[in-house]
């Protein structure tokens with residue numbers, strides 16, 4: 056099939072307007088560093104690190120080499136009752152990479168699987184401790200935790216929930232933290248809104264803590280359009296969870312691996328969750344993989360309290376896939392040796408200033424940022440929510456810029472290997488687009 060072929064009649068594309076795609080197909084053929092190249096030969100600056108998943112930039116040499124070598128040696132190995140050295144090596148490396156704060160690492164194939172795994176571990180943990188009534192799960196409005204039934208149940212994006220029936224029972228949602236009337240155009244963490252964490256006390260009063268298993272939040276909500284947590288919010292959530300014996304799960308599928316200028320968001324905020332879900336940047340997006348980080352006390356509970364035999368009745372065919380493990384090990388090598396996060400930190404101020412220089416351009420009603428993440432919120436066109444940002448997405452792509460849109464928010468999260476020239480190219484192009492946008 057020629058590479059320019061784009062009659063996808065047999066391909067049901069995910070999270071895509073399949074009917075609209077064919078009118079102006081956007082087809083990627085290759086990638087290197089900060090850029091994609093389309094089947095038409097156009098160079099496209101990757102303003103989104105794919106789907107937030109290539110922090111090292113594309114085709115990182117270490118990762119490519121590791122994958123090539125791995126596939127030559129061991130193409131696949133079952134992880135049920137069998138092991139292979141790479142999976143053990145990766146878990147050990149992650150233990151060191153998290154500063155020893157997490158002791159066990161469960162491997163999955165994606166962020167959605169990591170989320171479902173974390174929720175199941177939380178439920179099973181309480182049951183093993185003799186607190187089997189702790190079954191309620193608490194997510195947050197506007198949260199995104201992937202597309203499994205667990206993830207959409209605790210998630211709070213209405214369009215991802217409403218077509219799929221009643222979902223998991225016994226789920227509540229904290230209010231989201233978006234307060235544009237008080238926090239618009241904040242640089243970094245907004246000042247107002249820590250009190251929103253207190254809603255967890257209301258849920259405890261309503262259900263009693265003895266019925267609540269876990270709270271799951273994204274430290275920075277990404278897919279809903281980049282909601283940076285108010286100062287003190289996550290700390291307060293941690294305090295309330297601790298007070299009531301509720302597990303706190305951080306979904307770090309996009310904030311993990313350098314995005315905020317630290318290895319993980321829990322480093323940035325100085326708040327320690329009990330369980331962390333990751334994926335994406337773990338392998339630089341090269342091979343699908345996720346990992347769930349678990350505190351020692353949780354794992355020890357499984358060892359000590361479960362019946363003889365399998366401690367956790369859970370796992371995936373591709374858990375600890377050898378080629379994914381090789382990609383992840385090489386990704387960690389890059390993080391530890393190539394100054395990737397250091398570069399992100401160095402670029403942060405320039406990134407922030409370039410974003411906030413857009414204030415005052417047509418339609419711009421808010422600008423938000425943290426680390427190498429930014430959001431440009433546009434006023435919706437009357438009666439057409441989402442249409443304006445989608446028009447920006449199309450016109451950006453035509454100009455050679457890949458951005459991501461959700462509702463009327465443009466979300467930006469390029470590879471952490473970006474330089475000032477890329478920041479200029481991205482925001483310069485976006486300024487021109489915003490001036491032309493109707």
Ligand SMILES: Cc1ncc(COP(=O)(O)O)c(C=O)c1O
Nearest residue numbers: 165166167199200201306308309
């Ligand atoms: C916070 C968060 N959790 C979970 C997921 C789901 O990951 P995946 O698409 O790999 O299943 C995503 C994906 O964007 C995410 O942003």
